[in-house]
Amino acid sequence: MSDAETYDLVVIGTGSAATSVATRCRAAGWRVAIAESREFGGTCALRGCEPKKTLWTVAEAVNRARRLAGKGLAGGGDVVIDWPALMAFKRSFTDPVPQHRAESYADAGIEAISGTAHFIGRNSIEVAGRRLQARHILIATGARPSMPPIEGAELLATSDDFLSLPQLPQRLVMLGGGYISFECAHIAARAGAQVTILHRDEQPLRHFDQDLVRRLVEHSRQAGIAIELNCRAAAVERTANGFAVKSEDGRRFEADFVLHGLGRKPNLEALDLDAGGVAVEKGRLRVDRHLRSISNPVVFAAGDAAAQGPQLTPVATHDADIVARNLLEGCHHEPDYTGVTSVVFAIPPLASVGLTEEAARRDGTSFELRQGDMADYQSVRRTGETAAGFKILLEPGSGCVLGAHLLGPQAQEVINLFALAVRLRLTAQQLNALLSAYPSGASNISSMLG
Ligand SMILES: Cc1cc2nc3c(=O)[nH]c(=O)nc-3n(C[C@H](O)[C@H](O)[C@H](O)COP(=O)(O)OP(=O)(O)OC[C@H]3O[C@@H](n4cnc5c(N)ncnc54)[C@H](O)[C@@H]3O)c2cc1C
Ligand SMILES: NC(=O)c1ccc[n+]([C@@H]2O[C@H](COP(=O)([O-])OP(=O)(O)OC[C@H]3O[C@@H](n4cnc5c(N)ncnc54)[C@H](O)[C@@H]3O)[C@@H](O)[C@H]2O)c1
Numbered sequence: 001m002s003d004a005e006t007y008d009l010v011v012i013g014t015g016s017a018a019t020s021v022a023t024r025c026r027a028a029g030w031r032v033a034i035a036e037s038r039e040f041g042g043t044c045a046l047r048g049c050e051p052k053k054t055l056w057t058v059a060e061a062v063n064r065a066r067r068l069a070g071k072g073l074a075g076g077g078d079v080v081i082d083w084p085a086l087m088a089f090k091r092s093f094t095d096p097v098p099q100h101r102a103e104s105y106a107d108a109g110i111e112a113i114s115g116t117a118h119f120i121g122r123n124s125i126e127v128a129g130r131r132l133q134a135r136h137i138l139i140a141t142g143a144r145p146s147m148p149p150i151e152g153a154e155l156l157a158t159s160d161d162f163l164s165l166p167q168l169p170q171r172l173v174m175l176g177g178g179y180i181s182f183e184c185a186h187i188a189a190r191a192g193a194q195v196t197i198l199h200r201d202e203q204p205l206r207h208f209d210q211d212l213v214r215r216l217v218e219h220s221r222q223a224g225i226a227i228e229l230n231c232r233a234a235a236v237e238r239t240a241n242g243f244a245v246k247s248e249d250g251r252r253f254e255a256d257f258v259l260h261g262l263g264r265k266p267n268l269e270a271l272d273l274d275a276g277g278v279a280v281e282k283g284r285l286r287v288d289r290h291l292r293s294i295s296n297p298v299v300f301a302a303g304d305a306a307a308q309g310p311q312l313t314p315v316a317t318h319d320a321d322i323v324a325r326n327l328l329e330g331c332h333h334e335p336d337y338t339g340v341t342s343v344v345f346a347i348p349p350l351a352s353v354g355l356t357e358e359a360a361r362r363d364g365t366s367f368e369l370r371q372g373d374m375a376d377y378q379s380v381r382r383t384g385e386t387a388a389g390f391k392i393l394l395e396p397g398s399g400c401v402l403g404a405h406l407l408g409p410q411a412q413e414v415i416n417l418f419a420l421a422v423r424l425r426l427t428a429q430q431l432n433a434l435l436s437a438y439p440s441g442a443s444n445i446s447s448m449l450g
Pocket of ligand 2: 148177180198200201204206311342
């Protein structure tokens with residue numbers, strides 16, 4: 001073991017919650033080290049949003065070609081996904097990331113270290129046989145699949161495995177009706193696989209508007225995805241030619257690949273937080289409203305590891321901004337998760353920002369509702385898509401946009417305008433003042449607001 005090296009900041013992790021803190025502190029003249037146990041780049045760039053969106057883009061193109069077959073697109077019905085070529089295309093985005101990150105750390109003068117970091121004292125980290133002493137430490141270690149109480153859970157494949165499958169298996173069973181299962185199911189189904197989602201209750205994608213979720217479930221079923229509700233996975237076992245999943249109510253599902261879509265939890269196990277005096281409760285770091293450990297003021301947390309907002313990239317980058325400002329300007333900044341936008345990249349996508357009708361009713365918040373089906377809108381018909389709808393919640397009196405929920409071919413883009421409205425407390429009237437390009441997804445907003 002070498003003597004301790006001293007730093008102003010040691011960052012653990014190289015994902016969306018980590019890098020900008022390291023680069024901003026380094027730009028301010030700080031001595032900074034960053035440690036990573038896997039390839040440099042984190043989940044979003046290597047194993048999450050980015051590779052998933054590449055696969056989704058091709059699956060969506062295939063879906064669109066099939067839907068437009070006979071509507072001027074000759075041969076559209078014959079378009080298929082070439083899975084190995086799709087994987088090669090995906091790797092053209094992901095493969096360069098680690099090297100690129102390593103070079104940018106070196107250019108910035110940040111010491112980048114490969115290895116799993118853990119605490120050896122309140123302000124000391126050990127990684128790759130080196131002891132690093134730091135004025136500040138940032139935990140940005142992300143999340144990992146939770147270990148569910150399912151017999152044979154070690155047989156489950158993860159989203160990492162799905163996103164790098166060399167060949168697509170024929171029969172896939174997805175456990176859990178959340179983001180990962182829906183997104184992977186829609187991609188795999190368009191690539192010709194037989195897909196089943198098992199969800200434990202009646203409300204898959206439970207943070208989304210449930211009327212639109214029901215519409216998406218029905219549409220997914222029409223696209224050939226079997227969705228079993230009230231079906232809690234209880235056990236997985238190997239069979240002669242694959243796997244079998246048993247549900248609590250005794251049903252059995254055969255598969256070649258069984259995906260874990262059961263939720264992710266902060267990735268803290270390897271850190272030896274006790275050695276650092278970093279308090280944890282029920283698997284979550286205890287941080288104050290400045291994202292600082294309540295038990296060790298040296299330590300900050302951000303992103304999925306901090307688990308203060310939803311496990312999403314915009315939350316991780318927002319946390320990173322707050323931590324960088326707390327480190328560089330004094331510790332008085334707090335994250336504000338108002339108007340965090342979220343999209344399930346199903347086909348078509350389902351998007352959401354702000355208050356849902358269900359939450360408003362539960363909390364007794366008054367609202368005016370604008371809702372409707374958009375399947376007949378020209379912008380939707382032109383894509384051949386048949387499932388589209390919206391629901392918007394407005395504050396009575398002021399007309400401020402409290403929440404917006406969209407299903408349809410351009411939902412992932414149009415939702416951002418509503419997100420701006422929710423975050424800045426814009427009114428329906430102000431949103432209606434938009435002179436949007438016509439025809440476009442955004443030009444439907446005035447019809448939605450009525
Ligand atoms: C399949 C999938 C699809 C997703 N799609 C979307 C999407 O479309 N939109 C969206 O907003 N969000 C999406 N997310 C969520 C998003 O990827 C995460 O919220 C975001 O990447 C979290 O960033 P982070 O920096 O907190 O963690 P991460 O990016 O996970 O970075 C943590 C890093 O820390 C490293 N690490 C962990 N422990 C140690 C240790 N002890 N020592 C050293 N290094 C360590 C890990 O190897 C990892 O690289 C998706 C997630 C998944 C899994
Ligand atoms: N597009 C995106 O932004 C995106 C995509 C993928 C992942 N993510 C992030 O990653 C996180 C993890 O994704 P996820 O899909 O694993 O989790 P999730 O929390 O979205 O969904 C997990 C679901 O599994 C269900 N479940 C739990 N145990 C079950 C059982 N035994 N049988 C059947 N169902 C069961 C739960 O009710 C829950 O609805 C998400 O919460 C999200 O923040 C985001």
